[in-house]
Amino acid sequence: xxxQHRKSSxxxxxxxxxxxxxxxxxxxxxxxxxxSSAASDQTSTKSITMSWPRDIGTMNPHTYxxxxxxxxxxxxxxxxxxxKDGKLEPALAESWTISDDGKVYTFKLRQGVKFSDGTPFNxxxxxxxxDAVMKNKDTHSWLGIVGVLDKTExxxxxxxxxxxxxxxxxxxxxxxxxxxxxxxxxxxFPDDGDTSxxxxxxxxxxxxxxxxxxxxxxxxxxxxxNYWGTAPKVDQITVKIIPDGETRVLAFEKxxxxxxxxxxxxxxxxxxxxxxxxxxVTQLSDPVGTRSLLLNSSNPKLSDVRVxxxxxxxxxxxxxxxxxTSGLEEPADTVLSKNYPYTNVDLEPITYDVEKSKALLxxxxxxxxxxxxxxxxxGQQLDFEMIFDKTDPIQKAMAETIQAEWSExxxxxxxxxxxxxxxxxxxxxxxxxxxxxYNYGAPYDPHSFINVVASPGFGISETLxxxxxKKELDDQVHAALSSTDETKRQELYGSILKxxxxxxxxxxISYIKKTAVYQKKISNFIFPANRDxxxxxxxxxxxx
Amino acid sequence: xxxxxxKRMIAIIPIVFIATLVTFALIHISxxxxxxxxxxxxxxxxxxxxxxxxxxxxxxxxxxxxxYAHTIQKITKLDFGTSYLTNKPxxxxxxLRLPATAELAFWSMLxxxxxxIPLGILAxxxxxxxxxxxxxxxxxxxxxxxxxxxxxxxxxxxxxxLDWLPxxxxxxxxxxxxxxxxxxxxxxxxxxxxxxxxxxEQLQETYxxxxxxxxxxxxxxxxxxxxxxxxxxLITGMGMSMGKLLTGTIIVExxxxxxxxGRYFVDAIFNRDIPVIxxxxxxxxxxxxxxxxxxxxxxxxxxxxxxxxxxxEH
Numbered sequence: 001x002x003x004q005h006r007k008s009s010x011x012x013x014x015x016x017x018x019x020x021x022x023x024x025x026x027x028x029x030x031x032x033x034x035x036s037s038a039a040s041d042q043t044s045t046k047s048i049t050m051s052w053p054r055d056i057g058t059m060n061p062h063t064y065x066x067x068x069x070x071x072x073x074x075x076x077x078x079x080x081x082x083x084k085d086g087k088l089e090p091a092l093a094e095s096w097t098i099s100d101d102g103k104v105y106t107f108k109l110r111q112g113v114k115f116s117d118g119t120p121f122n123x124x125x126x127x128x129x130x131d132a133v134m135k136n137k138d139t140h141s142w143l144g145i146v147g148v149l150d151k152t153e154x155x156x157x158x159x160x161x162x163x164x165x166x167x168x169x170x171x172x173x174x175x176x177x178x179x180x181x182x183x184x185x186x187x188x189f190p191d192d193g194d195t196s197x198x199x200x201x202x203x204x205x206x207x208x209x210x211x212x213x214x215x216x217x218x219x220x221x222x223x224x225x226n227y228w229g230t231a232p233k234v235d236q237i238t239v240k241i242i243p244d245g246e247t248r249v250l251a252f253e254k255x256x257x258x259x260x261x262x263x264x265x266x267x268x269x270x271x272x273x274x275x276x277x278x279x280x281v282t283q284l285s286d287p288v289g290t291r292s293l294l295l296n297s298s299n300p301k302l303s304d305v306r307v308x309x310x311x312x313x314x315x316x317x318x319x320x321x322x323x324x325t326s327g328l329e330e331p332a333d334t335v336l337s338k339n340y341p342y343t344n345v346d347l348e349p350i351t352y353d354v355e356k357s358k359a360l361l362x363x364x365x366x367x368x369x370x371x372x373x374x375x376x377x378x379g380q381q382l383d384f385e386m387i388f389d390k391t392d393p394i395q396k397a398m399a400e401t402i403q404a405e406w407s408e409x410x411x412x413x414x415x416x417x418x419x420x421x422x423x424x425x426x427x428x429x430x431x432x433x434x435x436x437x438y439n440y441g442a443p444y445d446p447h448s449f450i451n452v453v454a455s456p457g458f459g460i461s462e463t464l465x466x467x468x469x470k471k472e473l474d475d476q477v478h479a480a481l482s483s484t485d486e487t488k489r490q491e492l493y494g495s496i497l498k499x500x501x502x503x504x505x506x507x508x509i510s511y512i513k514k515t516a517v518y519q520k521k522i523s524n525f526i527f528p529a530n531r532d533x534x535x536x537x538x539x540x541x542x543x544x
Numbered sequence: 545x546x547x548x549x550x551k552r553m554i555a556i557i558p559i560v561f562i563a564t565l566v567t568f569a570l571i572h573i574s575x576x577x578x579x580x581x582x583x584x585x586x587x588x589x590x591x592x593x594x595x596x597x598x599x600x601x602x603x604x605x606x607x608x609x610x611x612y613a614h615t616i617q618k619i620t621k622l623d624f625g626t627s628y629l630t631n632k633p634x635x636x637x638x639x640l641r642l643p644a645t646a647e648l649a650f651w652s653m654l655x656x657x658x659x660x661i662p663l664g665i666l667a668x669x670x671x672x673x674x675x676x677x678x679x680x681x682x683x684x685x686x687x688x689x690x691x692x693x694x695x696x697x698x699x700x701x702x703x704x705x706l707d708w709l710p711x712x713x714x715x716x717x718x719x720x721x722x723x724x725x726x727x728x729x730x731x732x733x734x735x736x737x738x739x740x741x742x743x744x745e746q747l748q749e750t751y752x753x754x755x756x757x758x759x760x761x762x763x764x765x766x767x768x769x770x771x772x773x774x775x776x777x778l779i780t781g782m783g784m785s786m787g788k789l790l791t792g793t794i795i796v797e798x799x800x801x802x803x804x805x806g807r808y809f810v811d812a813i814f815n816r817d818i819p820v821i822x823x824x825x826x827x828x829x830x831x832x833x834x835x836x837x838x839x840x841x842x843x844x845x846x847x848x849x850x851x852x853x854x855x856x857e858h
Contacts, residue, residue, distance in 0.1 A: 065585055066629050142589045198631070215640065216803035217713060242712055242801045246696055251711040254704045421576060421584065421816060
């Protein structure tokens with residue numbers, strides 16, 4: 001073979017190679033995103049495309065994972081809706097009365113409500129849903145009302161009544177949560193009525209209906225033509241399932257997505273970058289929960305309030321929160337933020353004061369030995385293990401900051417990064433010294449919070465177990481949960497929160513917020529007061 | 545040959561058996577209690593009563609041997625139980641996702657073969673020329689760049705900046721382009737170098753010199769003689785990659801929101817969805833064995849020497 005020949009055949013091969021790259025790489029220059037049939041036809045209808053990291057799930061109103069709360073709340077409605085500052089407003093129940101002993105709740109149902117398939121919403125179907133939920137009581141035992149619900153009755157077509165075994169004031173709050181007490185239409189029920197094993201179809205009374213769905217790929221929600229309330233301003237919400245945060249941001253920048261919202265949907269860096277870009281709008285919600293550090297009082301070293309107080313005073317919370325979260329979280333002075341009912345209580349903030357902190361440790365008998373760096377008492381070092389979720393970059397950075405700051409005080413912290421499941425296991429088994437913990441948010445708090453303060457098994461009651469007034473605290477919690485007197489309840493909450501603040505066993509670090517990023521064509525985006533509800537009802541679309 | 549295939553098929557059984565045993569053991573050694581994992585995944589508070597009830601339901605209160613026998617018995621019927629998370633039969637869920645992964649695997653394999661075979665040959669024939677340099681550059685790049693990073697880069701340029709291709713999802717051939725390139729690049733890197741070195745090796749062989757002296761045209765020597773032998777390690781490599789691609793290209797599926805098997809498995813790990821994990825390990829073992837077998841069969845057909853050896857030995 002001549003050199004010439006060899007070169008020409010090589011050239012042919014190289015050309016083929018190049019051609020292949022061209023064919024594969026430069027495939028399409030215009031049509032963009034035809035593939036997602038779901039996301040197309042946006043021109044004729046007013047449509048919003050957003051993304052979610054997980055598939056929306058089976059859309060069963062009475063079960064949990066893998067159904068996503070925001071999507072369930074688009075289809076199914078509660079009797080009562082939770083609004084800003086904990087105000088309870090009529091939803092499917094137009095009004096309600098509570099007997100004097102706080103045990104009988106009678107609900108007048110809203111007239112003229114229909115399910116998306118046109119069937120009527122009445123007391124009969126309300127009872128059927130309650131019965132389906134209560135059939136699997138164990139599954140729902142985390143919700144206070146489930147433990148005290150005695151019986152349900154249909155009084156007449158539009159009146160539903162339930163009786164409790166004992167008074168429990170947060171009944172209405174519990175009814176406003178997204179699951180399990182929401183209402184599935186008759187057509188959705190399986191033949192045996194047991195929804196825990198699955199439903200026939202997702203039929204609800206909510207403003208949206210599930211119109212198109214491809215598991216793990218997308219879901220399209222359209223307006224429910226039979227909706228009783230104010231119809232949403234957009235016709236369609238498309239939810240694309242994008243598990244990766246960075247991809248989500250890229251899809252948003254390309255314009256495939258109109259909206260990204262939620263908790264931890266995108267990295268803090270990405271959020272900041274989008275916030276600095278004039279093309280987009282960003283929003284931060286009110287606090288939805290508190291990031292706290294539990295100081296386990298059942299550990300003898302931490303049983304001394306002076307040590308706990310010294311630890312809380314011994315790190316610069318404000319600088320840490322701003323540094324680690326770039327100001328996306330707000331430093332927290334109290335365990336519960338003040339946007340819940342009963343929590344607007346005057347509590348003395350515990351401020352950063354290294355000198356005071358050192359003095360407290362000295363006072364508690366933990367002295368720095370000559371030439372040493374770790375405080376000692378009775379031959380023991382002042383050291384702790386701090387466990388954190390190793391997949392959570394914020395927890396890790398905070399743990400490292402606290403470790404560094406406390407070492408200046410002469411307190412040694414050993415960091416242990418764990419998988420979340422193992423971390424939770426350690427919490428429940430009371431096998432920890434220091435632990436990052438979050439409360440539940442609205443509408444679960446403040447009553448769920450005080451409930452875990454007093455109930456063993458969740459890790460919090462155990463954390464507080466060595467407080468001298470623990471028994472009293474528990475009694476106050478029980479009294480608050482069963483009290484029918486608003487003023488007394490406020491008093492009890494005030495006292496509980498004050499004790500917790502003074503005891504410093506749950507150290508508030510920061511208030512977590514939801515983030516939202518959207519294209520300018522979207523307006524009137526408001527975070528729902530209920531942490532788990534969808535924010536789509538008020539959204540409007542301009543002609544950007 | 546048929547008896548060879550038959551014997552190889554039978555050999556699959558003990559390997560799969562060992563794979564199931566290892567999975568079973570790992571799940572039992574793991575600190576996570578399957579009953580607790582189930583309740584946690586379903587967001588049910590694990591009270592001691594509920595835990596006991598679930599353990600009984602899952603047969604976890606039975607002796608280990610009985611549990612294992614039961615597992616094997618179910619696997620033979622392709623019954624991998626019900627997913628803790630979705631409450632649906634695992635096998636149905638897997639069947640739903642396998643085609644997506646297979647699609648991606650097929651195109652990645654095809655693209656990498658189409659690019660690396662000519663590139664590897666050219667790099668060997670024109671050793672130290674510009675084309676060899678290019679192939680080396682591609683190989684270094686492909687082998688060293690993390691796949692997720694490459695994925696983001698491709699999305700950034702081709703989707704966000706140039707607006708040529710969709711960012712994510714599955715549906716049309718356009719969605720396939722970027723994940724396929726992402727997956728192929730590392731394969732191209734490996735295959736090209738593999739082929740280059742084995743072609744170079746063959747070119748040194750005396751039969752090539754002999755053929756040249758006989759005046760056989762270079763192209764014929766290349767295609768009929770050298771390539772036939774030189775391609776053998778490549779086929780082995782491709783077989784192994786096929787197994788890897790089919791068990792889910794986890795990172796790429798995640799980056800491109802590809803609704804495949806790998807992504808399903810990642811979710812299962814996060815949720816401690818043990819039936820899914822068990823099914824995955826079982827399938828992965830089977831897929832690797834089958835791919836391995838296919839490689840051997842192709843080699844058998846291509847190289848009569850192996851064939852003769854195979855017949856003689858088996």
